[in-house]
Amino acid sequence: MTKHLARLGRFVLLIAITVLAGGVMWWVSRKSNEADPFAAGGEVVSTPLASQPRTLVKAVSVEPSMRDIVLRYSGKIEPWETYSLGFEIGGRVATLGKNADGSPLDDGDRVEAGQELARLDDRVLRARLAEAVANFELASSDLERSRRVRQVSPSAITESEYQNDVTQRAQTAAAQQVAEKNLEDSLIASPITGSIAERMIEAGESVTPHATVFEIVENDRLRLIVNVPEARVRELELRRRSVTEALQTGVSDPEERVFRTHVLLEGNDLYGKPWPTIEAEVYRIAEIADRVTGLFEVEIVIDNRDGLLRPGMVATADIVTDRILAYELPEAAVLFRADATYLYTVTGQPAAMPVLFWEAGETEVQYAKKVALTRWVDQGETILIPSDGAELSRVVTRGQQRLHDGQLIRTIADREEDEGVAERRADGASLR
Template structure:
């Protein structure tokens, strides 16, 4: 009776033997969505922040005013230069009038040639003074304009780093602006696989925030410089995605199809147990119908089936049903899985 009860208490599981299939080679990598334009904006002058016209999350257009420094003194200097410029125009007009008035008199001999030469020189000096003051006025106008920080491109404000009343200096970041177009996915490719990828090669991109959606991508750039610490190369994959759904900073998975084909073990997806650290395992039956944990390395997923690169052979019996609460060494009742 005890033996019968023990058999009845055993968990019932269903298993499959892995299939051998010819599959194309793939390289799967994780990466991050980035954009070609990502800038930490700073002022061109030191000064007191008078107003910040934007905040984090605001979308802005190219040349839009984002931040303004107190320009009171600079504006007064510009008014002074404008007044001096107007005075110089008046002086030039008067000098030219006197010169032109003296010319016929000098030609008739009614005015000494030295006096006429003096009036011509005074007109030339007035013209030079006007040109100098025009340059000074333009310089001061540029100084006033540099009291504003303007958007260098269309994008969204990622962070606002200062507030009105703060003193800022050139080189100090005051806003972070990121473009929402020209999106790409940056991935680090192990050095041993780098040469297998070619520029313009196609890729399949899965954005983790958009489950079930696959985006078309292509390699846009391969950075021919090794990251000495990670022993990897940077590869950028351009993607065609709407900024309303994909934004810089999102995580992504990229798959590259590689040349050649190979025999691989394929099992149902339901046999897998996945863990937060990215590892995976299956339960395998031994000859006495006891179970053991078997770590596996996965390849591409093909519908309801997954390619196993390492950890299984075609002779293993892999549990598909009843694998949720098993313990290593546990004896079970096993039967063939019937889809």
């Protein structure tokens, strides 16, 4: 009996707990319905502006400055001038010139203007010169004796004999000049200050007249030759005329007085950084197009007095065709669509900052503002926006593809982005 009563008591207790739980759920549901504006038929309370979700973007501050509009072309560096040198006469090479170390001149050695490059065996030539000098002195003596005889006794020497002495002296003088010239031609001297591109002879070899034995290149200044299509030649010619006019009128801006070109070498240095930009100038624009390619050759002169460049190197030339006051932006910042070209800037306005049931003050809320572009200059990796065509301050450079005008955004600084990238790399390394 006692066991039956205990079981009944537990059953009653379970029923009581169930009823109590149902009552609590009803009471909580009733309170929720009263708080729910849709269930209670009240007005919807909007989320505070500062608490609304915002799209994460990256933005950079920009200011207008003088920017170069450039045309980019690649080409090969060539020596300013190339000289092929040979002996005027044939013979055997007796000696070669010496370099700074005292060794015979060879490929790549530096030579000065007038420096001896090679000399032929000149023993026979010196003997012939000595013979020619002796013959000239003898003929001069005979002619002088004939003149004195004619002055004392005009009939002592005939006119034909006198003229024969005059002719003999002239012939020996010419023979002496030829002998002197042949002796001079037994030596080759460098006509310029430059470098030996190639040496084709060895001491002791025999050479023929006019055969090339040395090739000298003038490389204190070099030429970068690029090929430009006809559609761009007009821009280059207008820039050339503008520079000429600036020189004639005395324009104070030095950059307006130079047909500037920025030369970029291929590859990177030991630390993976691009080589420093080399400042150069446009020297010549071809008057006619190449018959094969249809392109116009443009020669750019590069100062190479430091000797760091070599003919045959490949380089890229950024030829400056104009300079304007403009904003410089990454190409990715500008969106090109079929019907419009535009970008997004960052604009802000103050908004209340709620904390639980109170307002803790004001904060700046950022919006994306769509700016339509009518003028721009495509420079490959960058876009130039003329300052008179738009007024920009902070421009969105990443995340702009998913924006619309007036959308709430949050900008991320470069430092935050770099820290995030570093953390992801560290996580990946730990997983490996």
